Amino acid sequence: MERTDAATKTDAAPLLSVEGFSLDIAPGREYLPVLDDISLTVGAGEVVGLVGESGSGKSTLAMSLIGLVPKRISRQRGGRILFNGVDVTALPERDLRAIRGSQVGMIFQEPMTALDPAYRVGDQVAEVIRRHNGVSRAEARAQVIEDFRLVEISDPERRADAYPHELSGGLRQRVCIAMAIACRPSLLIADEPTTALDVTTQAQILDLLRRLRAEMDMSIVLISHDLAVIAEFCDRVMVMYAGQIVEQAPIDPFFVRPRHPYSSALLQSLPENQPPLQQLSVLRGSPPALGHVASGCRFAARCDFVQHGRCDVEPIPLRGLDGGAVRCVRAEELALPGVGE
Ligand SMILES: Nc1ncnc2c1ncn2[C@@H]1O[C@H](COP(=O)(O)OP(=O)(O)OP(=O)(O)O)[C@@H](O)[C@H]1O
Ligand SMILES: [Mg+2]
The missing domain is CATH 3.40.50.300 (P-loop containing nucleotide triphosphate hydrolases)
Incomplete structure (x- = not known):
C-alpha cells in the first residue's frame, strides 16, 4: 500500500x-x-x-x-x-x-x-x-x-x-x-x-x-x-565527510559562502586560492577510520572552529539553512571564507 x-x-x-x-x-x-x-x-x-x-x-x-x-x-x-x-x-x-x-x-x-x-x-x-x-x-x-x-x-x-x-x-x-x-x-x-x-x-x-x-x-x-x-x-552540491552529508547548497552561494567548516577548508585548498609559489594549504589530520567516529561532529577533531562541550557531545543533525542544509551547530554564527577570499 x-x-x-x-x-x-x-x-x-x-x-x-x-x-x-x-x-x-x-x-x-x-x-x-x-x-x-x-x-x-x-x-x-x-x-x-x-x-x-x-x-x-x-x-x-x-x-x-x-x-x-x-x-x-x-x-x-x-x-x-x-x-x-x-x-x-x-x-x-x-x-x-x-x-x-x-x-x-x-x-x-x-x-x-x-x-x-x-x-x-x-x-x-x-x-x-x-x-x-x-x-x-x-x-x-x-x-x-x-x-x-x-x-x-x-x-x-x-x-x-x-x-x-x-x-x-x-x-x-x-x-x-x-x-x-x-x-x-x-x-x-x-x-x-x-x-x-x-x-x-x-x-x-x-x-x-x-x-x-x-x-x-x-x-x-x-x-x-x-x-x-x-x-x-x-546546479547544486552535496559535501560528504566520513559517511555523512555535511552540507548541501545551490552552487553559487556554496562557493562564495560555504556554511560548513569542512566545505570552507576544501575551498581554501583550491589552487586559485593559494598565493603563488606557496604549497597548497591542506586540511590538518585525516578523516576518522570507519567505526571510530567521534560521538559529536565527525569533523570536530580537524575543525578550526570547534567549541568543546558544544560540538563534540552528541550527533549533529543535518538541518535546513538558506535554501541548503548544513550539519554544523555554529553555521549561523560563522562567516566562513569561500573562493577568492
Ligand atoms: N565492498 C566493500 N568492502 C569493504 N569495504 C568497503 C566496500 N565498499 C566500501 N567500503 C569502505 O567504505 C568506505 C567508503 O568507500 P567509498 O568507495 O564509498 O568511498 P569514496 O568516497 O567513493 O572514495 P574514493 O574518492 O576513493 O572513490 C571506505 O572506507 C571503504 O573501504
Ligand atoms: Mg569512489
Missing part, C-alpha cells in the same frame, strides 16, 4: 529522494558504518555534484541508489531511497535490474568494471539494449552505431568491433557513457567519470555529458574530487 501512496505523490515529489539512509558494510566479520543518515533529493533535470575526501562514502552511496552494494556484505541500518516514489531498498533484485539501465544509468569509477575485456564493446552495449528493449540483434546493432555517434565516437562501425584494450581511455569512457544512456535513463549517476583522463579529454567528456543532459533531459549525479569540475557542471 505504501507504494501506491508514494506513487500518487510523484508529481510533486523529486525524481530521487533519499531519507535518513544508513548502511553498514562488513569487509571482514564485523559490520562497519559506511553511510550515516544520508538525506538528499535530486529533481527532474537537475545536476547535483557529490564531493568529499577519498573514503567518505561517495561510491558506496552511488551504488546504494541502484541497489548495487552486495547484500551479503551489507546491512541497512535505516532510512529509504525513493526513486519515482518507489523505495528501491525494498525491491527484489529482479525489479532492481529493470530499473537499472532503463531508468537509472551508471558510469562507474573504474571503466573496466562496466566493460568485459573478452567481448567487443559494440556487442556489450547491444546486449544492454536487447536486455531492456527486447529488440532484434540487427536493431540493437543499429542503435549502438547511432549511440556511438551520439557520444562522438568517430568511425563507430569499426570502434564497435574493438575490444576494450584496443581503445584509448577517452574512447573507453565514451563507450561506458553510451552503455549508461543506451536505455535513455531519467537519472545518470557518473562516478568520477573524468578522473583517469588527461585534462583535454576530461573537458571533452564533460562537454559531452552537458550536451546529453540537455538533449535527453536527464538528471545527473556527478561524483568528483574536483571542485572546479563541480562548479562548472552542477
Whole structure:
C-alpha cells in the first residue's frame, strides 16, 4: 500500500529522494558504518555534484541508489531511497535490474568494471539494449552505431568491433557513457567519470555529458574530487565527510559562502586560492577510520572552529539553512571564507 501512496505523490515529489539512509558494510566479520543518515533529493533535470575526501562514502552511496552494494556484505541500518516514489531498498533484485539501465544509468569509477575485456564493446552495449528493449540483434546493432555517434565516437562501425584494450581511455569512457544512456535513463549517476583522463579529454567528456543532459533531459549525479569540475557542471552540491552529508547548497552561494567548516577548508585548498609559489594549504589530520567516529561532529577533531562541550557531545543533525542544509551547530554564527577570499 505504501507504494501506491508514494506513487500518487510523484508529481510533486523529486525524481530521487533519499531519507535518513544508513548502511553498514562488513569487509571482514564485523559490520562497519559506511553511510550515516544520508538525506538528499535530486529533481527532474537537475545536476547535483557529490564531493568529499577519498573514503567518505561517495561510491558506496552511488551504488546504494541502484541497489548495487552486495547484500551479503551489507546491512541497512535505516532510512529509504525513493526513486519515482518507489523505495528501491525494498525491491527484489529482479525489479532492481529493470530499473537499472532503463531508468537509472551508471558510469562507474573504474571503466573496466562496466566493460568485459573478452567481448567487443559494440556487442556489450547491444546486449544492454536487447536486455531492456527486447529488440532484434540487427536493431540493437543499429542503435549502438547511432549511440556511438551520439557520444562522438568517430568511425563507430569499426570502434564497435574493438575490444576494450584496443581503445584509448577517452574512447573507453565514451563507450561506458553510451552503455549508461543506451536505455535513455531519467537519472545518470557518473562516478568520477573524468578522473583517469588527461585534462583535454576530461573537458571533452564533460562537454559531452552537458550536451546529453540537455538533449535527453536527464538528471545527473556527478561524483568528483574536483571542485572546479563541480562548479562548472552542477546546479547544486552535496559535501560528504566520513559517511555523512555535511552540507548541501545551490552552487553559487556554496562557493562564495560555504556554511560548513569542512566545505570552507576544501575551498581554501583550491589552487586559485593559494598565493603563488606557496604549497597548497591542506586540511590538518585525516578523516576518522570507519567505526571510530567521534560521538559529536565527525569533523570536530580537524575543525578550526570547534567549541568543546558544544560540538563534540552528541550527533549533529543535518538541518535546513538558506535554501541548503548544513550539519554544523555554529553555521549561523560563522562567516566562513569561500573562493577568492
Ligand atoms: N565492498 C566493500 N568492502 C569493504 N569495504 C568497503 C566496500 N565498499 C566500501 N567500503 C569502505 O567504505 C568506505 C567508503 O568507500 P567509498 O568507495 O564509498 O568511498 P569514496 O568516497 O567513493 O572514495 P574514493 O574518492 O576513493 O572513490 C571506505 O572506507 C571503504 O573501504
Ligand atoms: Mg569512489
